[in-house]
Amino acid sequence: MAVINHDTREVTFKLVYCGTPLGGKTANLSYIHRGIAAGQRGELVSLATAQDRTLFFDFLPVHTTSIKGYRTKFMIYTVPGQVCYSATRQMVLKGGDGVVFVADSQLDRMEENLVAWQGLQRNLAENGVALDDLPAVLQCNKRDLPEVAPLPYLEYLLNSGPRRLPVFPASARSGFNVFATLNALAQEVLHRFHHGCSVPRSLPA
Amino acid sequence: MDFLTPPSGRVLHLGAGLTQQFRHTLARYLDDAQVRYCALLEESGSLCAEAGDASLRDAGETAALAAGAFAALQAVAKRLGDGTFEGLFHEGKVRQFCLVPVTPQFMLLSVFEAPVRFGVVKVCAAKAVARLQEQIETMPISGSGAPAEVVRGDFAREAAALFLQA
Numbered sequence: 475m476a477v478i479n480h481d482t483r484e485v486t487f488k489l490v491y492c493g494t495p496l497g498g499k500t501a502n503l504s505y506i507h508r509g510i511a512a513g514q515r516g517e518l519v520s521l522a523t524a525q526d527r528t529l530f531f532d533f534l535p536v537h538t539t540s541i542k543g544y545r546t547k548f549m550i551y552t553v554p555g556q557v558c559y560s561a562t563r564q565m566v567l568k569g570g571d572g573v574v575f576v577a578d579s580q581l582d583r584m585e586e587n588l589v590a591w592q593g594l595q596r597n598l599a600e601n602g603v604a605l606d607d608l609p610a611v612l613q614c615n616k617r618d619l620p621e622v623a624p625l626p627y628l629e630y631l632l633n634s635g636p637r638r639l640p641v642f643p644a645s646a647r648s649g650f651n652v653f654a655t656l657n658a659l660a661q662e663v664l665h666r667f668h669h670g671c672s673v674p675r676s677l678p679a
Numbered sequence: 680m681d682f683l684t685p686p687s688g689r690v691l692h693l694g695a696g697l698t699q700q701f702r703h704t705l706a707r708y709l710d711d712a713q714v715r716y717c718a719l720l721e722e723s724g725s726l727c728a729e730a731g732d733a734s735l736r737d738a739g740e741t742a743a744l745a746a747g748a749f750a751a752l753q754a755v756a757k758r759l760g761d762g763t764f765e766g767l768f769h770e771g772k773v774r775q776f777c778l779v780p781v782t783p784q785f786m787l788l789s790v791f792e793a794p795v796r797f798g799v800v801k802v803c804a805a806k807a808v809a810r811l812q813e814q815i816e817t818m819p820i821s822g823s824g825a826p827a828e829v830v831r832g833d834f835a836r837e838a839a840a841l842f843l844q845a
Contacts, residue, residue: 475690475691475721475723475725476689476690476691477693477721477723477725478690478691478693479693479727480692480693480694481693481694481699486725488723510842516738516739516740517740519740519743521744530751533724533743533744535738535740537738549723549739551724551743561754562751565747566747569722569724653842660842667690
């Protein structure tokens with residue numbers, strides 16, 4: 475939920491990175507953390523296991539340039555990808571203003587991609603939100619690795635519904651298209667906010 | 680008093696007058712309970728208002744973690760068959776903190792140290808929560824996006840440059 479604080483003249487949005495287990499959600503956030511000047515962001519908070527798998531969420535607050543006297547703040551979260559963390563994902567997704575789905579481009583991860591994609595839709599639906607009505611971007615990560623699926627195949631698998639999401643081939647490890655992905659989502663969130671259509675259609679109870 | 684949690688994606692307006700009311704209530708609570716810091720948090724991790732020790736303020740990390748911890752523990756309580764979750768309390772060696780629900784969407788974070796006792800904090804927090812509930816009830820929640828005063832001009836064009844400098 476976007477929060478406008480007229481007293482501190484700050485608008486806050488919540489963005490959530492979801493996706494395939496080990497797909498590179500935390501790597502995206504780490505790259506963003508490294509790429510933004512310290513004065514424009516807070517600390518990267520990671521609640522992870524000893525093996526660096528996200529346990530609860532990663533969190534990074536980012537302040538952007540002031541727009542018309544209001545400072546824009548994005549609270550960027552990632553969620554754990556594994557199926558068993560569905561309840562945690564649903565919790566972190568609550569109140570989200572936009573999502574990035576990070577897919578793993580490696581050929582042998584297509585089934586995991588599909589399961590995670592369906593899980594995201596289910597988690598949103600349980601929160602009363604339809605993915606079709608939420609600002610969203612699809613990132614096909616790990617394009618730098620060998621044995622990756624062609625982009626049209628990933629699109630066929632994950633993005634062939636009536637609403638086509640913006641797609642970004644990326645490599646979170648090298649930073650390729652990491653900021654382009656974030657920028658695309660931020661723009662869509664802000665565009666909807668500006669044009670008064672920031673309310674995703676609630677699903678029928 | 681019934682509170683409705685609005686659907687995801689709506690816009691929560693914290694007017695300057697309302698934020699001042701929150702701060703006034705928090706400041707009074709700070710004095711009554713002798714807590715070191717207190718804050719009103721929204722369930723998505725946003726900080727709505729705060730009072731007390733400025734050294735405990737940050738860019739939003741504490742609010743996000745607190746909201747996450749609160750939601751997680753509430754979910755655990757529900758799964759274990761306890762639907763009447765009344766908050767959480769951490770007893771540290773240096774500092775103690777507690778999180779209590781204000782409405783289903785908001786919570787109150789209090790940080791305190793010895794010799795302040797949890798019992799006193801709990802009693803004072805209950806009074807502060809009642810006042811905050813009354814104030815929250817007046818809060819407008821818009822489903823129609825941003826008010827004109829926030830986004831005059833070519834907002835989308837300016838937004839396009841957000842992360843390009845990074």
